[in-house]
Amino acid sequence: MHAQSLSAQALYILHLYVNPAAATSQLAVKNLKRVCEEHLKGRYDLKVINIHTNAGLARTHQIVAVPTLIKRCPAPVNRLVGDMSNVDGVLRGLDVQL
Secondary structure: OOHHHHHHHOOEEEEEEEOOOOHHHHHHHHHHHHHHHHHOOOOEEEEEEEOOOOHHHHHHOOOOOOOEEEEEEOOOOEEEEOOOOOHHHHHHHOOOOO
16 A cells, blocks of 8 residues: 555544643643544544553553643654644644644
């Protein structure tokens, strides 16, 4: 299969680490959900992870700033930090082929 065809069908596994009390984290959740619905509809699994109730998981994944998005699949694993408002940057970070 052509590489673009593979990425067009890939399931994106995304983990967004947030501090729910922070405005940037709330904005990141909203922005990322919008990007996923517009560009990955039906092809993504997004888990929003509260760093306060999942501190051990945050340490394990070396989360040093929030909000942090980790793209687990498709490979390669990638990290994005910020409010996810730069749609082009988010799509590049996710390796989404348009």
